[in-house]
Amino acid sequence: MVTEVQWHELQRDPKGVAALADEGDVRVRRRDGASLLLIREDRSQSAADGAVTAARALRNVLAHLPRELAARALLDEFPWVDVLPVEEQAQFALDFARAFQASAELGQWSVLDQTIREWRSTAIIHADPELAGKLAGPFDGDFGPVPAPTEV
Incomplete structure (x- = not known):
């Protein structure tokens, strides 16, 4: 399962987004570019x-x-x-x-x-x-x- 967040959420609450990435992959939506996918190594x-x-x-x-x-x-x-x-x-x-x-x-x-x-x-x-x-x-x-x- 991929959780989606907006770029501003990553900027505002990086620890919260990191916690989401501990649970699963996180797609970070951006207005000015392709989305990013955060995956734990x-x-x-x-x-x-x-x-x-x-x-x-x-x-x-x-x-x-x-x-x-x-x-x-x-x-x-x-x-x-x-x-x-x-x-x-x-x-x-x-x-x-x-x-x-x-x-x-x-x-x-x-x-x-x-x-x-x-x-x-x-x-x-x-x-x-x-x-x-x-x-x-x-x-x-x-x-x-x-x-x-x-x-x-």
Whole structure:
């Protein structure tokens, strides 16, 4: 459970907010920025250790399943996986397990988020046969300069 307080409450009564953090996580709402989340360090480390253990267990479970079955196990959460070719479904399951473990061990969930975003984009391409055909090549000629990602 997350208790919510306003920034001014933290400023006015830091000991009271600290007492709330002893009981559970505290979300501090700010008007001029993103909310802050106060978590006691001992609970944070326990959560991180649990995430790493879960990631290792998931990787091992998926590694012992036939690749096609591992991909099917992820369909409830990621229904777009069904659009991918069978061999790519299996590769998604493998990439997902590796990214999950890497994210847990690094404490940076952006690794897993990036993997999911890339595979979802791949599924979008496969869902559009015309686009998939264009991207399958072959390509003739030069398509000109590619703008930097910030220019798009």
